Amino acid sequence: MSTAKKEYKRVTVKSLVDMKKHGEKISMLTAYDYSMAKIVDSANVDVILVGDSASNVMAGHETTLPITLDQMIYHATSVIRAVERALVVVDLPFGSYQSDSKEALRSAIRIMKESGGHAVKLEGGEEIKESVKKILKAGIPVMGHLGLTPQSIYKFGTYTVRAKEEEEAEKLIADAQLLERLGCFAIVLEKIPAALTKKVSESVSIPTIGIGGGKHADGQVLVIHDLLGMTHEFNPRFLRRYMNLYEEMGNAISQYVTDVKSQDFPNDEEQY
Numbered sequence: 001m002s003t004a005k006k007e008y009k010r011v012t013v014k015s016l017v018d019m020k021k022h023g024e025k026i027s028m029l030t031a032y033d034y035s036m037a038k039i040v041d042s043a044n045v046d047v048i049l050v051g052d053s054a055s056n057v058m059a060g061h062e063t064t065l066p067i068t069l070d071q072m073i074y075h076a077t078s079v080i081r082a083v084e085r086a087l088v089v090v091d092l093p094f095g096s097y098q099s100d101s102k103e104a105l106r107s108a109i110r111i112m113k114e115s116g117g118h119a120v121k122l123e124g125g126e127e128i129k130e131s132v133k134k135i136l137k138a139g140i141p142v143m144g145h146l147g148l149t150p151q152s153i154y155k156f157g158t159y160t161v162r163a164k165e166e167e168e169a170e171k172l173i174a175d176a177q178l179l180e181r182l183g184c185f186a187i188v189l190e191k192i193p194a195a196l197t198k199k200v201s202e203s204v205s206i207p208t209i210g211i212g213g214g215k216h217a218d219g220q221v222l223v224i225h226d227l228l229g230m231t232h233e234f235n236p237r238f239l240r241r242y243m244n245l246y247e248e249m250g251n252a253i254s255q256y257v258t259d260v261k262s263q264d265f266p267n268d269e270e271q272y
Contacts, residue, residue, distance in 0.1 A: 011046050011087040013119060013141045013185040019046070019218070020207040026186075026219025028209055029227065032058050032075045036224060037082035045086055047209075049221060050076040050117065052091040052151070057225040064150045065094045069107055076115035089143050090117040094151040097122055097131045104131035108140050121188065123149035125175025129182060136183045144179040146172050146200075147213065148191035161212075163192045173200055180204045188221065189213040191238070212238035 006024070008015050019026050028047035031037035032054045040048055054075050055067035069092075076090045090111050097104030108120045119141035122128055135142055147162045163169040173196075176187055186207040189197050194214025201208045201216055210217030222239065225231050229244040259265035 008046070008085070010085060013087065016046070016087070016186055016207045016219075017205075020205070026207055026209060028219055028221035030054075030221070030223045030225075031079050031082075034078045034082045037079040040224065041083045041086045046219070047221075048079060048083060048086045048088050049121065050079050050088065050090045050115075051223065052093050053223050055093075057223060057231065067093050069093055069096050069110065073111055073114045076111060076117045080116040087119065088117050089119045089121050090115060091121050097135075098124070098128060098151075101130040101134040104128075105134045105138055108135045109138065112140055119143055119185070121145055123151050125171070125178055129178060132179065132182050132184065142182075142184045143209075144176070144184045144187040145190065146175055146179075146187060146192075147189050150190075159191070161191050161193065163196055169193075169196050169199075172196065173203055176200045176204050176208075180206050186219075189217055191236075212236060 006018070006022070016026055026047065027045050028049055029040050029045050030049045030051045030053055031040045032050060037048060050072065052064040052067050052072065054071070055061045055064045058075070059067065061067070072090060072093050076088070080088055092104070092107055092111070096107035104122075111117050111120055120135065121143040122132060122135075123145040125144070125146055132142055132144070148159060150159075163172045172192065179187055184206060186209055187200075187204070188209045188211065189200060190210075191212035194216055197208065197210055197213040198216035201218055207218040209219040209221050211221045223231075226234055226239050227242050229241040229246055230249070232246040256265065
């Protein structure tokens with residue numbers, strides 16, 4: 001049951017824990033550039049994720065794997081310049097933390113120093129615990145990510161719902177509890193059964209953020225391009241489109257082309 005919403009002039013990792021404690025749901029959206037981040041932040045979104053999904057929606061890659069650490073830092077730097085209220089979390093990209101905890105620390109330090117981001121996000125549980133421990137020991141806040149982990153897509157072979165079987169579900173719960181013990185401040189739960197999200201959320205004291213995980217998570221996250229309908233081919237069950245910008249922007253641009261061709265633009269009032 002939710003209580004009166006507290007006003008946060010600046011959202012911190014502690015703010016998110018407080019929100020869970022008081023039953024206030026956490027809002028989280030992606031942003032990758034200054035202009036979009038300015039709009040998202042002004043709408044009082046609690047957390048802005050500079051996601052490696054930039055590989056898909058900004059660069060047109062099929063997966064999140066190609067994006068580099070330098071590119072993530074570029075996107076994060078652009079977002080940070082726009083933000084006044086939200087907590088900004090930056091994804092560590094594929095290859096920057098999985099196999100070498102020292103490399104993971106170097107990657108996280110670069111993000112924090114060069115972009116000014118507030119925290120980093122890593123995919124995985126037990127298998128990346130040494131990287132998580134080393135980053136946290138350096139004083140860098142870490143958000144976890146369990147369930148469907150897009151950086152492991154070639155291991156899974158599909159974007160289908162994860163942890164439907166008991167063995168994988170039990171490992172996910174154990175991994176969530178491990179991430180909490182290590183010191184993570186929150187965990188993204190992607191594309192898992194709603195009942196499992198409920199179990200995980202009740203088994204840890206840190207917030208869970210769902211994407212395709214149902215209503216029992218402590219917060220929700222979507223990719224901003226999907227929410228606004230700038231993408232139109234991606235149609236998972238969990239996505240609610242609040243606008244159809246793909247069509248609206250296309251219509252506006254087509255009208256501009258028509259106006260230029262017909263010499264209607266610029267008119268007498270639109271010139272010096």
